[in-house]
Amino acid sequence: MTSPSTERIPLSDALRRTAVVAVLRADSPRHVGSVARTLAEAGVVCLELTLTTPGALDALESLRKDLGDAVDVGMGSVRSAEEARRSLDAGAGFLVSPGFQADVVALALAAGVPVCPGGLTPTELASAWDAGASAVKLFPASTVGPAHLAAFRGPYPEVAVMPTGGIAIDDIPAWIRAGAQAVGLGGPLIRDALSGGDLTDLAGRARRALEAVAGARS
Template identity: 75%
Template sequence: MNTFLRPLSGRRRTAPSEALLRTGVVAVLRADSPDHLMPAAGALVDAGLVCLELTLTTPGALEALERMRGEFGDAADIGVGSVRSAVEARRSVDAGADFLVSPGFAADVVDEGLRAGVPVYPGGFTPTELAAAWDAGATAVKLFPASTPGPAYLKAFTDPFPDVRVMPTGGIGIDDVGPWIRAGALAVGLGGALSGDALHGGDLTALAQRARRALDAAAGARA
């Protein structure tokens, strides 16, 4: 049996989106205000980086999500990050989130994702935390912060846990995308190294160039 789709308490583990499987990169958009989210998101989607994570630490993130749903439709896979409770998970799904991401493992957030039928990516750092999140029904587990252990840690983890899908996030640079994918990552979450100054009204052309570099790195590592 494919453990990735193993039935869990009468429900099925939700599969990652086609967009995530195809691109291997998630743009984590964390800002002090929502003012520049839409222009940055547009530049990313135009560049082909269509998996976007809006974090709840950004004021007005859910309202921005609803606007993006209307602007991009099915062209973008837009999720909500920094989800730490079942209430936040439900609000995010109601606003149109395509997936949920947590900084740590909260079983009730995973349960909400399973109930809603959306992919859910809870965070963890130690093998015990990552395995517990997976066994609870996560679509994949978010290794966070990934910059601390590096890609070799992922290889060491997946040797005894070959069925667990992992998405490293936190402190990853664009030049690190390839090594993480080659180490076995399902996808890589990119934050500040990707967004640069774009979420503060900065250079959207440079943002698009970084996005294309990241996508090329992921594709090259898979090839």
């Protein structure tokens, strides 16, 4: 369980409102800025860069300067305390991990920054939540499906879960109805935009994702 003296850091208002995190993972940071602006203009304002992208920390600092409060930008693929420190120093507004590392969660809590560690099994998800996670990242979500989340939430209704990994835009309603707090969208949303693909098409997919959330919530 979380310590009585530890207050869980809530997810941002923007994430709770839109329920979509765009995961920006690329071989180069060259198009990150234009992709981020396109997503923000379309209404997807929660962006997760990843440490697997070369120059991700510099790109994060640039986005913070260029877009300011227009986006909630964080760092993903954070796998160690050192990576967490570097991400926080670069201005990450939240941290996301593929698995659960207690020291990463502790650092985020100390910094007052939301943190979403990953897990797949009920034990992994519950352990991450009890450590103080803002939400737990169900990963890789496409390997289990919405029924896995719905079954988990039976005994754990209080746990905020963000499925991520292989989720298509058409899958969003099923995940929201199964109890997802938000969804992380990578390839199915971004497609080739980070390698110079059509940004108009990206904007259209972003709007479809938000409409899918709104439809599932109504």
